[in-house]
Amino acid sequence: xxxxxxxxxxxxxxxxxxxxxxxxxxxxxxxxxxxxxxxxxxxxxxxxxxxxxxxxxxxxxxxxxxxxxxxxxxxxxxxxxxxxxxxxxxxxxxxxxxxxxxxxxxxxxxxxxxxxxxxxxxxxxxxxxxxxxxxxxxxxxxxxxxxxxxxxxxxxxxxxxxxxxxxxxxxxxxxxxxxxxxxxxxxxxxxxxxxxxxxxxxxxxxxxxxxxxxxxxxxxxxxxxxxxxxxxxxxxxxxxxxxxxxxxxxxxxxxxxxxxxxxxxxxxxxxxxxxxxxxxxxxxxxxxxxxxxxxxxxxxxxxxxxxxxxxxxxxxxxxxxxxxxxxxxxxxxxxxxxxxxxxxxxxxxxxxxxxxxxxxxxxxxxxxxxxxxxxxxxxxxxxxxxxxxxxxxxxxxxxxxxxxxxxxxxxxxxxxxxxxxxxxxxxxxxxxxxxxxxxxxxxxxxxxxxxxxxxxxxxxxxxxxxxxxxxxxxx
Ligand SMILES: [Mn+2]
Numbered sequence: 001x002x003x004x005x006x007x008x009x010x011x012x013x014x015x016x017x018x019x020x021x022x023x024x025x026x027x028x029x030x031x032x033x034x035x036x037x038x039x040x041x042x043x044x045x046x047x048x049x050x051x052x053x054x055x056x057x058x059x060x061x062x063x064x065x066x067x068x069x070x071x072x073x074x075x076x077x078x079x080x081x082x083x084x085x086x087x088x089x090x091x092x093x094x095x096x097x098x099x100x101x102x103x104x105x106x107x108x109x110x111x112x113x114x115x116x117x118x119x120x121x122x123x124x125x126x127x128x129x130x131x132x133x134x135x136x137x138x139x140x141x142x143x144x145x146x147x148x149x150x151x152x153x154x155x156x157x158x159x160x161x162x163x164x165x166x167x168x169x170x171x172x173x174x175x176x177x178x179x180x181x182x183x184x185x186x187x188x189x190x191x192x193x194x195x196x197x198x199x200x201x202x203x204x205x206x207x208x209x210x211x212x213x214x215x216x217x218x219x220x221x222x223x224x225x226x227x228x229x230x231x232x233x234x235x236x237x238x239x240x241x242x243x244x245x246x247x248x249x250x251x252x253x254x255x256x257x258x259x260x261x262x263x264x265x266x267x268x269x270x271x272x273x274x275x276x277x278x279x280x281x282x283x284x285x286x287x288x289x290x291x292x293x294x295x296x297x298x299x300x301x302x303x304x305x306x307x308x309x310x311x312x313x314x315x316x317x318x319x320x321x322x323x324x325x326x327x328x329x330x331x332x333x334x335x336x337x338x339x340x341x342x343x344x345x346x347x348x349x350x351x352x353x354x355x356x357x358x359x360x361x362x363x364x365x366x367x368x369x370x371x372x373x374x375x376x377x378x379x380x381x382x383x384x385x386x387x388x389x390x391x392x393x394x395x396x397x398x399x400x401x402x403x404x405x406x407x408x409x410x411x412x413x414x415x416x417x418x419x420x421x422x423x424x425x426x427x428x429x430x431x432x433x434x435x436x437x438x439x440x441x442x443x444x445x446x447x448x449x450x451x452x453x454x455x456x457x458x459x460x461x462x463x464x465x466x467x468x469x470x471x472x473x474x475x
Contacts, residue, residue: 001078002078002208002210002233002234002235003076003208003209003210003233004208004238004251004252005110005206005207005208005250005251005252005253005254006063006066006206006207006208006209006252006254006300006302007252007254007300008208008252009066009075009076009208009209010048010050010063010066010300012075013047013048013066013072013075016071016075016081017047018045018047018048018069018071018072018075018081019047019048019049019050020047020048020049020050021050021052022035022049022050022051022053023053024053025053025054025055026051026053026054026055027054027055027056028054028055028056028057028060028128028130029130029131030134031054032051032054032062032064032130032303033130033131033132033133033305035049035051035064036049036064036065036068036303036304036305036311036312037305037307037311039064039065039068039069039305039312040065040068040305040310040311040312040314044069044070044071045069045070045071046065046068046069046071046072047065047069047072048063048064048065048066048068048072049063049064049065050062050063051064054128057128059298060128060301061128061298061299061300061301062128062300062301062302062303063206063300063301063302063303064302064303064304064305064312065304065305065312066209066212066302066304066312067209067212067213067304067312067315067316068304068305068311068312068315068316069315070083070084070085070088070315072315073085073088073315073316073318073319074088075209076209076210076213077091077092077210077232077233078233078234079091085318085319085391086389086391088319089319089322089323089338089391092232092319092320092322092323093323093326093327095231095232095234096228096231096232096323096327097231098230098231098234099223099227099228099230099231100223100224100227100228100230100231101227101229101230101231101235101236101237102227102230102236103224103226103227103229103230103236103237103238103239103248104236104237104238104239105239105240105241105248106238106239106240106251107240109240109249109251109252109253109256109294110251110252110296111253111254111255111256111294111295111296112243112294113295113296113297114294114295114296114297115243115292115293115294116292116293117244117291117292117293118291118292121172121173121290121291121292121293122172122173123169123171123172123173123175123257123290123293124169124172126255126293126295126299127141127169127205127255127299127301128301129169130303132272132273132303132305132306132307133272133273133279133307135271135273135279136271136272136273137168137269137270137271137272137282138168138169138170139168139169140166140167140168140169140272140303141166141167141169141175141203141205141303142164142166142167142303142304142306143164143205143212143302143303143304144164144165144167144203144204144205145162145163145164145203145204145207145211145212145215145225145250145253146161146162146163146164146165146167146177146185146201146202146203146204146215147160147161147162147201147202147203147204147242147245147247147248147249148160148161148184148185148188148189148199148200148201148202148247149161149188149200149247150187150188150191151188151191151192151195151197151199152191156222157224157226157248158222158223158224158227159221159222160224160247160248161184161185161188161225162211162214162215162225162226163183163184163185163215163216163225164212164215164216165177165178165179165180165183165185166178166272167203167288168269168270168272168285170267170269170287173259173289173290173291174287174288174289174290175203175257175287175288175290176267176268176269176285176286176287176288177201177261177269177285177286177287177288178269178283178285179285179286180376180419180420180421181376181429182372182373182375182376182417182419183376184221185201187221189261189286192261192263193263193264196263196264197263198260198261198262198263199260199261199263200244200245200247200258200259200260201245201258201259201260201261201288202242202244202245202247202249202256202257202258203256203257203258203288204249204250204253204255204256204257205253205254205255205256205257205301205302206253206254206255206299206300206301206302207250207252207253207254207302208233208250208252210229210232210233210237211225211226211229211237211250212316213232213316213319213320214226214228214229214232214320216316216317216320217320217321217323217324218321218324218325218371218372218373219324219372220372221372226239226248237250238250238251238252239251242256242258242294243258243292243294244258244259244291244292245258254295254296254299254300254301254302255293255294255295255296255299255301256293256294256295257290257292257293258290258291258292258293258294259288259289259290259291259292260288260289260291261286261287261288262286262287262288262289265286265287266284266285266286266287267284267285267287268282268283268284268285269282269283269284269285270282270283270285273306273307274306274421275306275309275313275314275317275344275345275421276344276347276421276422276423277307277308277309277344277423278421278423280420280421283420304316309343309344313345314342314344317345318341318342319342321341321342321345321346321373321377322339322340322341322342322346323339324371324372324373325339325341325346325349325368325371325373325374325378326338326339328371328372329351329364329367329368329371332367333353333363333364333367335353335354335355335356335360335364335386336351336352336353336364337352337353337354337386338351338352338389338390338391339351339352339368339390340390340391341373341378345377346373346374346377346378347377347378347379347380347418347422348378348379348380348381348382349368349378349380349381349382350381350382350383350384350390350396351364351365351368351381351382351383351384351390352383352384352385352386352387352388352389352390353383353384353385353386353439354385354386355385355439355442357442357443357444358441358442358443358444358445358446359445360442361383361437361439362383362411362435362437364383365381365383365411365435365437366413366435368381369381369413369416369433375417376417376418376419377418377419377422378433379416379418379422379424379431379433379434380433380434380436381433381434381435381436382396382399382400382436382438383435383436383437383438383439384396384399384403384438384439385399385403385438385439385440396438399438399439400436400438403438403439403440403448403450404436404437404438405447405448408447409436409437409438410434410435410436410437411434411435411437412432412433412434413432413433413434413435414432415430415431415432416430416431416432416433417429417430417431418430418431418433440453
């Protein structure tokens with residue numbers, strides 16, 4: 001089942017009992033963010049949250065925690081609600097192979113229903129804005145899909161980028177944008193600024209759940225996010241032409257904001273509580289001038305709480321970080337079995353692999369650090385044997401405790417790139433990185449005393465099935 005817009009997905013969540021309508025009046029601050037924060041603290045299967053009775057707003061419709069549980073993540077992919085997370089990652093990886101799936105251009109985008117332009121643009125009149133963490137410097141759009149094109153190659157559909165970047169509302173028609181240097185929009189902006197030009201941009205809010213997943217996924221520079229969305233949703237992604245920029249934007253967005261990033265302008269943005277579980281301070285960031293807003297009747301404002309893990313963002317960027325890393329590693333090292341990059345957007349990654357020869361696991365670890373995502377994130381890699389499930393943390397801890405001789409198995413590489421948001425970086429943007437080789441040595445590596453491993457008994461698997469049956473029959 002592919003959802004063409006956020007509304008369709010919210011209706012499906014409600015039918016599954018995964019959308020909770022909060023009908024009592026709430027305060028915009030702190031209730032909206034605190035409820036979404038709490039959704040990450042009540043155990044598995046938390047629902048999306050819907051608010052339409054918010055003090056001070058006459059007609060707010062706010063959706064939060066839409067991707068904020070494995071249940072909702074499964075439903076976003078059109079899978080049964082109870083699909084285990086490992087199976088979700090495997091399905092994601094299998095669908096990846098259908099890339100590229102051409103999008104479907106549609107004419108009658110619902111966001112054409114209402115327009116503000118020029119001096120009439122007022123973000124506050126369209127969006128029910130509220131702050132998230134209590135130390136945030138202002139109102140944020142933190143779940144938008146931002147569209148931009150390569151100024152040197154504007155007609156290349158693949159180089160057109162769709163990405164999620166944090167945006168602070170700093171005026172009726174102004175937004176500050178944080179483009180991390182390793183992300184595609186930063187390259188577009190650098191090229192525009194070298195030419196002394198503004199960079200046209202479209203910020204789309206309230207999108208179908210797979211488009212949101214893809215916008216947060218580390219893909220190759222010239223790979224189209226729309227063509228990947230088509231592969232993951234198993235149906236062409238519906239797109240439409242934005243009226244001002246002519247960009248390809250999602251057909252089903254609730255709100256489409258168009259304008260330009262003003263060339264060589266910077267303004268203080270932040271602080272903001274981030275996915276790292278720490279605030280980033282105020283920093284000088286590029287500024288968007290909004291020239292046009294298109295929006296549906298009764299638009300839904302979708303927002304995301306993030307902070308100390310786990311919160312919605314950890315579900316949102318879990319599988320979509322694991323799968324690109326798995327595919328990019330396997331392209332050169334088919335021995336790689338599985339990748340768990342679900343901790344703090346892949347600042348730490350666990351990889352299971354077979355080994356060609358001694359030292360191989362360390363090579364796999366170094367490659368993870370040089371993938372597109374790795375350049376900005378992967379700072380700690382734990383490499384485990386092919387019979388260890390990297391999603392099974394007790395197994396990983398066994399490998400760490402039994403297989404590692406720290407003097408020889410821990411490699412530390414100084415002064416490598418990482419996002420400025422990484423709290424442990426020193427200075428910001430630069431860090432040392434570490435590989436922990438928790439694999440069993442193979443020749444020529446003859447260290448340790450691993451000659452006689454204890455394996456599960458051959459009959460144990462059969463007995464596991466038998467025990468499950470007996471226990472079920474007993475109940
Ligand atoms: Mn891209």
